[in-house]
Amino acid sequence: MSPRRCAFIDIGTNAILCLIVEIRDTGRFRVLDDLAEIPRLGEGVDKTRRIGAAGERRSIEVLESYLSQCRNLGVEEIIAVGTSALPKRPPTSFSSASQEAPQKPSAS
Numbered sequence: 001m002s003p004r005r006c007a008f009i010d011i012g013t014n015a016i017l018c019l020i021v022e023i024r025d026t027g028r029f030r031v032l033d034d035l036a037e038i039p040r041l042g043e044g045v046d047k048t049r050r051i052g053a054a055g056e057r058r059s060i061e062v063l064e065s066y067l068s069q070c071r072n073l074g075v076e077e078i079i080a081v082g083t084s085a086l087p088k089r090p091p092t093s094f095s096s097a098s099q100e101a102p103q104k105p106s107a108s
Contacts (some may be wrong), residue, residue, distance in 0.1 A: 013042030
């Protein structure tokens, strides 16, 4: 069986990280890309208890750029986890980026 390419995305309150790897049958992996951006998703959430439109927009832009890189590298599966601030937003958040991504549900 040939190596699989996977991406792991961590959506934090301030930073969004993306590790893209190639996983071999032996369990060993090779890092293809290691991305980090600071879109400040949670900007103001401590006062409003809600994710603001500006932070959401910046975060979607980052996720879309990560999705593009995943496509460029032939990623087959994307696994994402998110900050505890995410449930404070209706489940339609990030739908524009996530509708096009290969997905495997994951609880954080």
